[in-house]
Amino acid sequence: MSLTVTLPDGNTLELPDGASGADAAAAIGAGLARAALAIEVTHPEGAEAAELRDLARPLPDGAHIAILTAKSAGEEPLRLIRHDAAHVLATAVMELYPGVKISIGPAIEGGFYYDFDFPEGVSISAEDFSAIEERMRAHVKAGEPFAREDVSVAHARERFVAERQDYKVELIDDLVRDAAASGNHEPLETVSLYTNGPFTDLCRGPHAPTTATVGAFKLQSVAGAYWRGDSTRPMLTRIYGTAFPNKAQLQEHLELIERAKERDHRKLGRELALFHFSDISPGAAFWLPAGTGIYNSLVALSREMNTARDYTEVKTPLIYDAELWKTSGHWGKYRENMFTVQVEEREMGVKPMNCPGHAYLFKSQRHSYRELPVRYSEPGLLHRNEASGVLHGLLRVRHFAQDDAHIFCTEEQVQQEVASCLEQAFETYAMFDLDVRLELSTRPEQRIGSDEMWDRAEGKLTSVLDERGLEYELNPGDGAFYGPKIDMHMTDSLGRSWQLGTVQLDYSMPERFDLSYTGADNAEHRPVMIHRAAFGSYERFIGIMIEHYGGEFPLWLTPQQAIVLTVSDRFNEYGARVHERLRSQGLRAELDDRGESIGRKIREAELRKIPYMLIVGEREQEQGSVSLRRHRVGDAGSFSLDEMVAQLAGECARPAKP
RNA sequence: GCCGACGUAGCUCAGCUGGUAGAGCACUUCACUCGUAAUGAAGGGGUCCCCGGUUCGAUUCCGGGCGUCGGCUCCA
Numbered sequence: 001m002s003l004t005v006t007l008p009d010g011n012t013l014e015l016p017d018g019a020s021g022a023d024a025a026a027a028i029g030a031g032l033a034r035a036a037l038a039i040e041v042t043h044p045e046g047a048e049a050a051e052l053r054d055l056a057r058p059l060p061d062g063a064h065i066a067i068l069t070a071k072s073a074g075e076e077p078l079r080l081i082r083h084d085a086a087h088v089l090a091t092a093v094m095e096l097y098p099g100v101k102i103s104i105g106p107a108i109e110g111g112f113y114y115d116f117d118f119p120e121g122v123s124i125s126a127e128d129f130s131a132i133e134e135r136m137r138a139h140v141k142a143g144e145p146f147a148r149e150d151v152s153v154a155h156a157r158e159r160f161v162a163e164r165q166d167y168k169v170e171l172i173d174d175l176v177r178d179a180a181a182s183g184n185h186e187p188l189e190t191v192s193l194y195t196n197g198p199f200t201d202l203c204r205g206p207h208a209p210t211t212a213t214v215g216a217f218k219l220q221s222v223a224g225a226y227w228r229g230d231s232t233r234p235m236l237t238r239i240y241g242t243a244f245p246n247k248a249q250l251q252e253h254l255e256l257i258e259r260a261k262e263r264d265h266r267k268l269g270r271e272l273a274l275f276h277f278s279d280i281s282p283g284a285a286f287w288l289p290a291g292t293g294i295y296n297s298l299v300a301l302s303r304e305m306n307t308a309r310d311y312t313e314v315k316t317p318l319i320y321d322a323e324l325w326k327t328s329g330h331w332g333k334y335r336e337n338m339f340t341v342q343v344e345e346r347e348m349g350v351k352p353m354n355c356p357g358h359a360y361l362f363k364s365q366r367h368s369y370r371e372l373p374v375r376y377s378e379p380g381l382l383h384r385n386e387a388s389g390v391l392h393g394l395l396r397v398r399h400f401a402q403d404d405a406h407i408f409c410t411e412e413q414v415q416q417e418v419a420s421c422l423e424q425a426f427e428t429y430a431m432f433d434l435d436v437r438l439e440l441s442t443r444p445e446q447r448i449g450s451d452e453m454w455d456r457a458e459g460k461l462t463s464v465l466d467e468r469g470l471e472y473e474l475n476p477g478d479g480a481f482y483g484p485k486i487d488m489h490m491t492d493s494l495g496r497s498w499q500l501g502t503v504q505l506d507y508s509m510p511e512r513f514d515l516s517y518t519g520a521d522n523a524e525h526r527p528v529m530i531h532r533a534a535f536g537s538y539e540r541f542i543g544i545m546i547e548h549y550g551g552e553f554p555l556w557l558t559p560q561q562a563i564v565l566t567v568s569d570r571f572n573e574y575g576a577r578v579h580e581r582l583r584s585q586g587l588r589a590e591l592d593d594r595g596e597s598i599g600r601k602i603r604e605a606e607l608r609k610i611p612y613m614l615i616v617g618e619r620e621q622e623q624g625s626v627s628l629r630r631h632r633v634g635d636a637g638s639f640s641l642d643e644m645v646a647q648l649a650g651e652c653a654r655p656a657k658p
Numbered sequence: 659g660c661c662g663a664c665g666u667a668g669c670u671c672a673g674c675u676g677g678u679a680g681a682g683c684a685c686u687u688c689a690c691u692c693g694u695a696a697u698g699a700a701g702g703g704g705u706c707c708c709c710g711g712u713u714c715g716a717u718u719c720c721g722g723g724c725g726u727c728g729g730c731u732c733c734a
Contacts, residue, residue: 113729220728221663222661222663223661223729224661224731225729226661226731231659231731231732236661237662238661238729238730240728240729266727271669278725279707279724337734353734384733386732386733387660387731388724389660389661389730389731390733391726481734567691567692569692570691596697597691598692598693599697602694603694604695605695615693615694618693629694635694
């Protein structure tokens with residue numbers, strides 16, 4: 001008896017019955033057999049997707065197979081190695097800390113982690129890493145095989161109960177329950193265990209043949225993480241690490257992280273004197289002149305774009321009677337995260353968002369269907385009492401402003417308005433070369449409004465996205481408490497994802513505030529409310545933008561577009577004239593006429609990342625010219641003053657909207 | 659909020675086992691008048707995060723708080 005499998009190049013391979021993936025690799029070549037990590041198997045019958053399996057498992061007859069090695073394309077080899085590394089980490093920790101309870105340890109983007117529950121009184125910090133790494137290295141060096149064993153649920157459960165591995169027992173019970181609940185599957189009868197050296201873990205697999213494939217690894221950080229991501233359950237200790245097939249790749253990865261840290265907006269914000277943070281007001285930026293310039297440019301851009309789209313700007317109060325927040329529903333859900341003040345006998349709340357104010361303002365006037373959509377925009381100041389542990393530079397703050405707007409429209413206008421909001425957001429991001437990721441967030445558990453309302457609202461957002469052929473991720477249960485939303489996300493220098501823009505559909509707020517307009521039928525109708533922002537908060541957007549550009553902003557946005565550097569103070573008068581010419585063209589230019597050497601002036605301007613340095617000395621003064629040096633490029637030749645001014649004015653203009 | 663680490667001059671950091679602190683950069687002044695990434699000299703600058711405790715004496719040890727960093731939870 002024999003079996004036949006098909007290789008990726010279309011050739012077939014005949015193997016004895018019961019042959020494994022390892023046998024297939026060996027049949028192809030000894031080099032491949034040594035390098036093989038796992039095998040991708042596509043079943044002959046059934047339309048199931050390819051499955052990555054251990055090399056040791058027998059191959060089904062007629063399968064299409066592909067041997068995976070460390071050099072295979074895609075993320076799979078790294079994921080496999082990192083998952084192996086997570087098991088090796090657990091092995092070492094179990095040996096070093098008797099009584100520790102293990103939970104889960106997956107591969108993640110950039111590495112892996114394993115969550116542990118250490119015995120009472122034991123706490124782990126980075127200082128313990130070298131001892132753990134040493135044990136890990138011993139296991140990797142030993143090249144211990146990963147052995148898979150499929151055992152009955154009862155057997156596995158007994159085993160982990162006996163070992164007091166409560167988290168594993170809970171995982172098994174959940175697997176059984178989920179299988180039963182899914183309906184279309186048979187009840188769960190077996191689970192797989194993987195053993196490497198002294199360590200056995202409940203694990204779906206696959207794994208590489210031995211621990212030796214973890215060529216290079218490093219433990220990176222330790223952090224708390226709630227069991228099952230649930231803040232009501234115990235907090236476990238998570239150890240993060242990363243692993244690669246070899247040392248060089250690990251080294252390269254670590255250097256990449258170091259370089260990314262150079263782009264950190266908190267570091268650049270300080271170095272470029274854009275903003276300042278202080279204990280005196282946690283979570284609130286002090287904006288220095290350069291940063292304020294950028295901030296104001298963005299606000300101006302938003303105003304222009306809004307005006308072009310028939311938005312009207314309004315101003316609403318910062319502090320409101322609690323009654324407003326009770327009406328909107330925020331008092332019930334977000335009271336803990338609001339700043340409140342006692343004013344005489346009244347309890348007041350500082351606004352964490354503009355919507356209730358805008359709803360109230362809409363209600364204060366009579367509206368005809370003829371004026372709809374009414375679009376109120378307001379870069380209003382907001383305060384949210386964010387938990388101390390979540391604050392993060394400009395990206396998560398307590399005090400901020402949004403490029404916020406609320407659209408009040410008829411049911412029929414909703415799709416058009418949502419589409420237009422998305423377009424405006426895309427247009428905005430295009431000006432900054434940002435690629436955002438879309439997410440559709442649907443009804444959360446804690447919500448207001450009927451199911452019919454949610455069906456309708458989610459349906460509308462989905463249809464706008466689908467009609468435009470936009471790619472998006474579905475985020476079930478992540479909507480606002482009053483309606484579903486489309487969020488636009490962007491990542492920071494270290495790959496962490498942050499929400500920028502949002503478009504939220506809201507049938508609930510108009511109901512709660514009893515908003516209405518008079519229809520053509522002379523009867524009162526309920527408008528629909530759309531909440532939207534493109535930048536999101538100006539603070540966060542600037543933070544993301546600093547990291548995106550590494551502090552080298554586009555010319556139209558940069559705080560200082562040009563600096564005039566005098567070679568010595570004999571040329572300060574001419575320098576001042578050049579400076580004045582630039583300023584009269586509306587350019588943001590500075591004059592450095594200090595008695596310092598030209599070398600020093602250049603160095604300082606380079607460090608400040610000023611794009612154009614105009615150097616003036618004897619030659620330039622005589623010829624009425626300037627010598628240009630571009631940031632990071634160097635000497636760019638000599639130009640007549642008229643020529644230079646015209647060129648700069650042209651290049652520094654804001655790019656035309658697409 | 660939770661877990662862990664950290665908190666010394668504007669910034670980056672040093673400071674052995676407890677005896678009230680130091681460097682470089684930045685800043686000020688003076689000299690230098692300079693050609694594409696640092697001229698030299700002198701000087702000023704510190705409630706060593708805050709509040710308690712131990713001690714003859716605390717930046718150092720202990721407790722509590724606050725803040726920051728990395729995660730987790732949360733994010734209207």
